[in-house]
Amino acid sequence: MALLDFIYNRPNRVLALQKQYQADARPIYLRPAGAKQTLAVYGVLFSMGMMSTMYGIGCLVTGYGKPAPKDA
Structure with missing residues (x-):
């Protein structure tokens, strides 16, 4: 047909392209x-995300940003 x-x-150009x-x-x-x-953009975004996550975990552990409990 x-x-x-x-x-x-x-x-078939596969072998030529593979050698190149x-x-x-x-x-x-x-x-x-x-x-x-x-790869550079991915690295920057990944680093920012990990630093933000660690900052958030640190704030949760230390209680940063929460008002102090009032004595009754």
Whole structure:
């Protein structure tokens, strides 16, 4: 069926692309385009979230922000 020939009769470029991708010496998570920026933004957001969580836990443990109980 010549009508769909362009879909299933295509050259296999997987080996060439794989060799090109594996020739890079960087770690696998830094190889895609824009990976450094994405990783930096993720690191900043993760750090801020963890610091906020630790601050909240510290406030809960010490009772910071709650009014002192009044003596009756």
